[in-house]
Amino acid sequence: ALPARVRIHEVGARDGLQNENALVPVEVKAEFIARLAAAGLRTVEATSFVHPKWVPQLADAEELFPRVTGLREQYPGLRLPVLVPNERGLDRALARGADEVAVFASATETFARRNLNRTVAESLEMFRPVVSGALAAGATVRGYLSMCFGDPWEGPVPPAQVVEAGLRLLELGCAELSLGDTIGVATAGQVSALLGAFDRAGVPVQRIAVHFHDTYGQALANTLTALRHGVTVVDSSAGGLGGCPFAKSATGNLATEDLVWMLHGLGIETGVDLAGLAATSTWMAGQLGRPSPSRAVQALAGP
Ligand code: HMG
Ligand code: MG
Numbered sequence: 001a002l003p004a005r006v007r008i009h010e011v012g013a014r015d016g017l018q019n020e021n022a023l024v025p026v027e028v029k030a031e032f033i034a035r036l037a038a039a040g041l042r043t044v045e046a047t048s049f050v051h052p053k054w055v056p057q058l059a060d061a062e063e064l065f066p067r068v069t070g071l072r073e074q075y076p077g078l079r080l081p082v083l084v085p086n087e088r089g090l091d092r093a094l095a096r097g098a099d100e101v102a103v104f105a106s107a108t109e110t111f112a113r114r115n116l117n118r119t120v121a122e123s124l125e126m127f128r129p130v131v132s133g134a135l136a137a138g139a140t141v142r143g144y145l146s147m148c149f150g151d152p153w154e155g156p157v158p159p160a161q162v163v164e165a166g167l168r169l170l171e172l173g174c175a176e177l178s179l180g181d182t183i184g185v186a187t188a189g190q191v192s193a194l195l196g197a198f199d200r201a202g203v204p205v206q207r208i209a210v211h212f213h214d215t216y217g218q219a220l221a222n223t224l225t226a227l228r229h230g231v232t233v234v235d236s237s238a239g240g241l242g243g244c245p246f247a248k249s250a251t252g253n254l255a256t257e258d259l260v261w262m263l264h265g266l267g268i269e270t271g272v273d274l275a276g277l278a279a280t281s282t283w284m285a286g287q288l289g290r291p292s293p294s295r296a297v298q299a300l301a302g303p
Contacts, residue, residue, distance in 0.1 A: 002227050005269040007043060008256060009178070009209060009235040010036055012284075014045040014083060015253055016241030018055050020288065026060045028287050030067040032280070036238060037075045039276040041256070045102070048083035049092040055245065065096040081142060085116060090130050094137055101134050102178075103127040104144035105169055107162045110153040111146055111182070115246040124168050131172040143174030144211065148194060149186035152248040159197040167201060177208055178235055181222065183250045184215025188225040195229040209233035212254045214240060214293075219254035220262055227268075234259060239281030239292035255294030257281060275300065 013033050017024055029047075036044045046068055052059035065082065072078050081100040084090045093101055105123055106112040112120045127143075134141045147154075148162045166177050179194065191210070198208060210226040212219035212235075223234055240255030260272045278300040285292045292298065 002266055002268060003230070003232045005232065006227070006263055007233045008041060008259065008270055008272065009043045009045065009081075009211075009233055010041045010238060010256060011045045011211075011235050011253060012036065012238035012241050012256070012281075014047055014058070015235075015244070016237040016239070018048065018057055019243035019245055019250075020057055020241075022288075023057060024287065026064050026067070029060070029064050032238075032284055032287075033068045033080075034071060035280040035283070036277070037071050037078055039280055040270070040272040041277070042075070042077050042271060043079045043081065046080045046082055048085075049089035049098075050083060050085050062092065062096055065093070065098065069097045079140075081140075083144075084130060084134075086126050087129055087133060090133055094134075094139070098139065100140040100142070101130075102142040102144055103130055103169070103172075103174065104146065105165055106146045107157050107165045108147040108151040108154050111151055111247060115146065115244070120165060124165075124172070127169070128172055131174060135173055141174050142176045142178060142209075143169030143172070144178045144180055145169060146180040146182040146244075146247070148179045149181045149190050150183060152183055159194045162194060163197050163201050163203075166198065166203070170203065170207065175207070176233065177203070178211045178233075179208060180211040181213055181219075182244055182247050184213030184219065186212065186222055187216075187218050188221050191222045191225045192229065195226060195231070199229075205230035206232070209235060211235035213242065213250055213252065214254050214258075215251045220258060223254065223259065224262070238277060239284055239297055240294040241284070241288075241292075252293055255281075255292070255296060257294050257296035257300065261296045
């Protein structure tokens with residue numbers, strides 16, 4: 001059976017923009033986030049408090065975040081999570097009013113090294129005080145796990161290896177675990193196999209979210225597979241923006257419009273105003289100077 005409602009975790013302003021070379025002005029980012037909230041999205045990942053040299057596009061996190069926190073009063077229930085890799089990042093985020101953070105681990109050693117300059121074990125140790133510090137400050141913590149299906153350097157990733165790293169993130173205190181297909185290579189059978197492996201490891205499906213990139217056009221099929229396994233939290237990016245600068249061949253995330261089209265077609269509630277969202281992505285595409293890759297955005301924009 002499919003769920004009656006899905007919570008969309010919108011990552012356009014973070015995963016979407018982090019890969020853009022041309023710096024997007026902070027006013028444009030703030031307007032993007034405001035428009036996403038106005039379109040009905042209630043989880044809008046805003047930015048990352050990472051090292052500014054590692055992700056120059058998000059070096060304005062200090063300036064951006066206070067510009068959007070007021071949206072939480074305007075839209076009751078609006079959540080504005082931010083990424084934090086370490087205690088420095090957590091301190092910066094809390095100082096600017098964040099009440100929801102995410103740490104991000106890797107299922108593979110190569111990507112842990114390239115993304116966090118650490119081994120998998122070292123990065124999990126780096127997250128330990130971040131998660132406990134965030135919880136002590138009353139914040140909610142999500143754990144991302146990257147390279148859950150395939151890694152550009154290591155190839156296919158065994159489900160047991162993914163489950164092991166995922167369990168570690170949950171043990172640290174992450175409320176939710178987002179399983180990332182960072183480079184968009186997964187197919188539906190792999191999604192079934194991995195969710196089955198987490199189920200057998202005793203992880204309630206309510207704690208699992210899925211995070212698909214759409215490199216091979218499989219993100220919607222993978223999402224539907226996850227929904228059939230009971231997943232009700234899906235990450236996506238308005239207009240299909242996205243990619244990870246540290247993962248060779250990572251392209252855009254599943255487009256939120258494509259996702260909403262499918263979910264509404266299935267009678268699944270999202271709270272999202274699809275026309276308003278597509279207009280936002282068309283506006284953002286204009287800001288970035290190239291059309292949205294989302295099929296739904298193109299179709300909704302008309303000829
Ligand atoms: P490092 O170079 O090992 O850092 O980077 P360090 O701990 O050795 O510290 C070096 C200096 O950086 C120190 O300054 C720190 O204070 C400073 P110094 O004392 O030398 O003057 N520093 C910081 N400054 C500001 N903010 C910070 C911070 N941390 C240290 N937070 C580090 C380690 C983790 C910082 C670095 O590797 C990093 O920032 N990585 C972020 C990479 C990233 O953002 N990747 C994209 C997000 S993940 C993703 O997209 C995947 C996802 O979408 C899911 C999927 O698709 O799979 C989530
Ligand atoms: Mg991603």
